[in-house]
Amino acid sequence: MTRASDSIPPRNARAVVDLLFTQRPSFHGELSAGSENYAITREVCDWLAEHVPQGSRTLETGCGYSTVSFLCRSGRHSVYSPFAGEHDLIRRWCASQGIDTSHVTFFAEPSQQALPARPREQLDVVLIDGDHAFPAPFIDWYYLADDVAPNGLLLVDDTHLTTGRILFDFLVSERTRWQLVCELGKTAVFRRVNSEAVAIGKSWADQPYVQDLQRHPPDLLGKINRGCRSVASAVLPAAIKAPLRKLFG
Ligand SMILES: C[S@@+](CC[C@H](N)C(=O)[O-])C[C@H]1O[C@@H](n2cnc3c(N)ncnc32)[C@H](O)[C@@H]1O
Numbered sequence: 001m002t003r004a005s006d007s008i009p010p011r012n013a014r015a016v017v018d019l020l021f022t023q024r025p026s027f028h029g030e031l032s033a034g035s036e037n038y039a040i041t042r043e044v045c046d047w048l049a050e051h052v053p054q055g056s057r058t059l060e061t062g063c064g065y066s067t068v069s070f071l072c073r074s075g076r077h078s079v080y081s082p083f084a085g086e087h088d089l090i091r092r093w094c095a096s097q098g099i100d101t102s103h104v105t106f107f108a109e110p111s112q113q114a115l116p117a118r119p120r121e122q123l124d125v126v127l128i129d130g131d132h133a134f135p136a137p138f139i140d141w142y143y144l145a146d147d148v149a150p151n152g153l154l155l156v157d158d159t160h161l162t163t164g165r166i167l168f169d170f171l172v173s174e175r176t177r178w179q180l181v182c183e184l185g186k187t188a189v190f191r192r193v194n195s196e197a198v199a200i201g202k203s204w205a206d207q208p209y210v211q212d213l214q215r216h217p218p219d220l221l222g223k224i225n226r227g228c229r230s231v232a233s234a235v236l237p238a239a240i241k242a243p244l245r246k247l248f249g
Pocket of ligand 1: 028029038039040041061062063064065066067080081082083086109110111112129130131136
């Protein structure tokens with residue numbers, strides 16, 4: 001864990017988002033930080049710059065332009081993301097622009113390993129945008145959801161990916177616990193609507209998403225499709241499977 005220690009005054013969040021999207025610094029890359037740019041959209045950064053309450057307690061999995069957008073408004077921001085090189089680039093870019101990062105704590109660990117050990121505390125805004133492989137976003141959600149303050153906000157990125165879509169569908173079905181505030185392209189914003197437990201210790205029988213799937217199992221066509229795919233996958237040689245996969249996904 002490292003803690004930034006600059007002491008530069010906070011900057012106007014909208015202006016900082018402008019700077020980000022004018023300069024387009026690259027922060028990402030597992031082997032070589034700065035070799036990739038997987039930034040969240042400008043629409044989301046603008047939304048964060050406007051809606052994150054000033055001085056609030058915020059947290060994200062993954063890091064990048066969202067980190068910079070959060071930190072301009074947040075009073076204390078935590079980042080759970082494994083690659084320290086990405087954190088250094090974010091801090092360096094902020095320092096070069098005179099942007100204070102002293103209230104940001106970077107935890108350089110995969111979120112699925114770090115979040116279970118995180119000391120519990122209430123959060124005003126949370127963004128899930130780290131590892132998108134199954135079941136990482138669900139682990140992020142499981143260990144963070146109960147700490148989102150009543151009326152606090154939860155953002156789920158990449159709802160076009162299967163894992164993001166399942167989490168989105170699940171949260172939409174949890175009508176007594178989460179309200180869909182808006183969709184910013186492939187990023188969904190939910191508000192926690194009450195203070196009852198939402199994740200830890202919850203029974204499957206109290207989850208409409210699970211209940212609905214129990215009552216209405218996936219359709220027959222879907223079952224046939226999956227059956228054909230597993231037979232094809234078992235019997236066809238790789239040279240035939242690859243072009244078929246390209247054609248039919
Ligand atoms: C899509 S990018 C995040 C984009 C970022 N929100 C932005 O606005 O630029 C995914 C991020 O997740 C990080 N990541 C990869 N594996 C992770 C894991 N297991 N836990 C948390 N973060 C992870 C990557 O290093 C990267 O910073």
